[in-house]
Amino acid sequence: MKTTSLLLTAAIAAAFSANVNAAGRDYVSIVGSSTVYPFATVVAEHFGKTSEYKTPKIESTGSGGGLKLFCAGVGVEHPDITNASRRIKKSEYDQCQGNGVKDIVEVKIGYDGIAVANSKEAPRFELTRKDLFLALAKQVPGEKEGELIDNPYTTWKQVNASLPDIKIEVLGPPPTSGTRDAFAELAMEGGCKKIDWIHDMKKKDKKAYKAICHTIREDGAYIEAGENDNLIVQKLAANPNALGVFGFSFLEENADKIQGSTVDGIAPEFDSIADGSYPVSRPLFFYVKKAHVDSVPGIRGYIAEFTSEKAWGDEGYLSERGLIPMPKEERAKFAKDAADLTPLAM
Amino acid sequence: MSNQESMNRVRAGLARRYAAERRFRMYGVIAILLSLAFLLMLFVSIIGNGYTAFQQTYIKLDVNFDPAMLDPTGSGDMKIINRTGDFQGVIKQALRDAFPGVTKRGDKRNLYGLVSGGAGFELRDRLHADPGLMGRTVSIWVTADAEIDMVVKGHIDREVPEDDRRVKDQTIAWIDALVAEDRLEKRFNITFFTAGDSRNPEQAGIWGAAVGSVYTLIVTLVLSFPIGVAAAIYLEEFAPTNRFTDFIEVNINNLAAVPSIVFGLLGLAVFINFFGMPRSAPMVGGLVLTLMTLPTIIIASRAALKSVPPSIREAALGIGASKMQMVFHHVLPLAMPGMLTGAIIGMAQALGETAPLLMIGMVAFIVDIPGGVFDPSTVLPVQIYLWADSPERAFVERTSAAIMVLLAFLVTMNALAVLLRKRFEKRW
Structure with a gap:
């Protein structure tokens, strides 16, 4: 009993001496x-x-x-x-x-580039920022100008006829991630403002403009795969139909398993990110x-x-x-x- | 209903009742087999991924401890040599000597990539241990770069086209040449068990996190065991039964089910923001985990006290012991094995916890081995989390290896709990 109370006293004393230790x-x-x-x-x-x-x-x-x-x-x-x-x-x-x-x-x-990549077993994707926006935004422009509809696209071919006829399935970081913020700002918004009437909106109603351009769909086509980029890489290697969004360093480390899609015709490479030509950096x-x-x-x-x-x-x-x-x-x-x-x- | 009639009824239902019992047993066996299968899958995947991390590739180089490079001022003072000596340069020289055919600048750069970026520090430590090496040429095994290690272990596929590989054909040819000369081999990876964290996978070790875990657990044990046992004794032996003690009991049971992250937030608010304790310290980690394990220990200790038969209490009181003497001389020793088991299970739970530590800054990159409970440190499960999130390929196997180390800790602790129970527990 004596030892127990001694230990207790010592522990409490130690707890309160913490202030002294934190001083420097x-x-x-x-x-x-x-x-x-x-x-x-x-x-x-x-x-x-x-x-x-x-x-x-x-x-x-x-x-x-x-x-x-x-x-x-x-x-x-x-x-x-x-x-x-x-x-x-x-x-x-x-x-x-x-x-x-x-x-x-x-x-x-x-600088850091954000790569959109898929498995080496599938052909390389040639995307534009507009493709990314149309495939991943929650709402996309309808037939009439100024009209927004819930994203109807289910395959890449529907987004852009030159893309393969594969289901849209993108693994990416959750909203808490800085990579996600940057992806929304650089890739999604970059594609979003290619649509004229949305681009005009930027000056008039910035909030609505941001809401359209930055909101990612939640119907299962975009899969939040957690902050762990390694996990996304492993899932991509296992599923040749999926695309993944993550930092360039992970693409570089796993170049034997996955390949980066070109965005607006530029591949995510060291040189293209350094000179600023790769748009998502x-x-x-x-x-x-x-x-x-x-x-x-x-x-x-x-x-x-x-x-x-x-x-x-x-x-x-x-x-x-x-x-x-x-x-x-x-x-x-x-x-x-x-x-x-x-x-x-x- | 006659006797005969009821016997007939029993017999008629007998087959069905036996069948029901057999079915029930079968369900039990299936459940156990299923959980064993999952456990096996887990172990096979972890061990399959991780066992290679216990070995590390080393390269033998003829290193010349050239005073002109290591001690250009000729001071002979170890402190100056430490700071200004070009140890990596000495290794580069040794590599150039080993492959005299390499002359182009880019090729040389690749050649230097054969050995770890931390190999210079290994030489420095070698020289520290034996200053007589200065000026001599010695054959030394230095740690190979993690990518070389991955090729040797077969984690990087040589069959993949060269452009898609991080390790090029030229480097692979060098590796094969070194293997042919017996200058490259896999050895037991001591670094993994002695070093702190590092961003070079080949220099990274689990020791810093293990020490952090030990400090955190010591703080937790020293605080939670006495407090938990004292609370249990009071509530079980002394406290009157009334609304108030009922209320406390309900709260303790509730606390045991609170998600651990909540304790982390509490720790952040109270210990760091209010008391001003340092972030990332095992002291704060221990305090937070104490809050988390207290309910477990109190509940287990109360159960242990309850299982001591009342006859022992009555006998002690009957021969004139005071209530306190009765508790401390008779009841507590008999309940102790149960309490210890509860404490160890609580500790094992605390050992595997990451979520509350996130809030108090123990999820951090820490290279230096912590020397006390106020030094910044991290713990084993956090180290696993951090490595799992690193881009370098070689961290994949190290993550699994770290999981194995953590599992070994947990199994040891649980085995200890079983042993204590078996050895000291009395049954009535």
Whole structure:
């Protein structure tokens, strides 16, 4: 009994001494996008092994979740850096300002392509963004201008006569995913605005325009396959009739099993994403809390490692992982801004 | 109804009743066979995918520990060598020496890809252990790159056209040449059991997550067992039966059924946001899992106390023991095996939990092995989740291997629970 109560006291004492421990932090705390996670972790590992600092801790919270944590305030209990697969929104920036996170340094790290792929056993799809929109939107234009009908298409041939006569079956990420947001914005909206009257709507009624262009059908043709891109790849290999939507790095790793469809005539390849000709690609960022740079050891070093040529350069170790580097001048500009900790103005 | 008549009736229904019983038994056997079949399928798929991860391909290289590259300033100081020494460069030199025919720049790059990007650190550790190596040429087995490992293990198909393969014909020719010279072989994968997480599959290990799991479970056990047992003893032996204790009992039973993610949210709100504890710490993980396992332990402990026959209590009280003496000297020792079993089952449940840890930041990339309950760390099931989501092919087998390690932990804990019960439990 004595030992039990002793243990209990010790445990409670330990629980309350936590505050003391949290007062200083000797490792960099990073949160944010699951798309940037594979790249940030590689940099963190290199940094941890080659410097005298500890390896940064990286949580994969999604872009939105990461910015929310990041903007919650200044102090060691809040993260120092957040990764994002999209740019920070004005509302998020304002929230940051409101919570005392004044100076934020934005670092763009490169590009990521979103691939629409299928099994190698089936012929390669040649899609356009309009095809993707018509096949996957919840509502599509009817015969008359201005009329919307529930998506009637069940096979690709109905969408576009040049496509094969196969049932529409697309495996993709759920709404919580940044990849899904980017897919809706780049592929769906890109196809959606090819229809003139919808394009005209953008200026008049932005909300309705977004609702038409970004809403994905829920009748079973688009299958939410979870955030796990590996799972989508495995399902594609097993089902030659299905298409899948996921990050370019997964396509690259599994090139022996699956092939990327061309979008608007351009195949998802390293070079076509780098020069911007592949339409479904997006920039990736990370944001640094300037107030933490001098109080948490290692932030400067981590930024320097990330923005070094051996990491994000054309032949750097991040390009081996599937990150598409920025052009040289752009890299130089962002590396300089990052080194000077130039705060973002919005 | 005469006796004869009722006997006839019984006999008439006998065949049907036997048949019903046989059918029922058959259903039972089918149910068991079905669950065994599913279990077998699970094990076959996990072990089939994962057993190869316990081996790793190594390449033997004649490495020259060249002072000009490792210690250009000639300081002889290990600290400076650690930071400035070009260990990967030394390995590249060794690879060039092994394949003198490779001269083109692109080809050289592919050649360097044979060994792991972390091989330089292995050399560094080697030199650390034996500084006398400096300046000598030694044959050393270094870890091969994960893709080479995949080819050697047959996970990358050589028959696929070259363009569709991540590993090209040239590299495969090098592998075959190394095999022919006995310079490439599969060995037991020690790294997998000693290293923390890494983005290079060949450098990734389960040890960091295992240590994190152990810390988290220690915190959970230290908190939940005493609190759970104390609560059970009070409720079972001392508390009066009234509305209030009924209410508590209903609540405890309800808590046992609450989805675990809810405890994670509670932990985030109370321990991290209110008490200001660090994110990703096993301490907070342990606290959250304590909340989750408490009901299990309380319920099991109460059942154990209930099963102690009242005669023992009455005998103790009868010879003049106080109520507390009765509980602690007689009832508790007899109920302890049951309580421990409950605690171990609760711990096994906590070991496999991921959802609540998501909220408190334990789903994170952590390379360094945690050194205490406040260091950032992750746990085994989270490590499995993170690897399952990694694009690199070699993580597929490592995911399955990590599942095997987790299963081994769970089986051990459950076996311990059975053993305790068998050994110490008394039956009346």
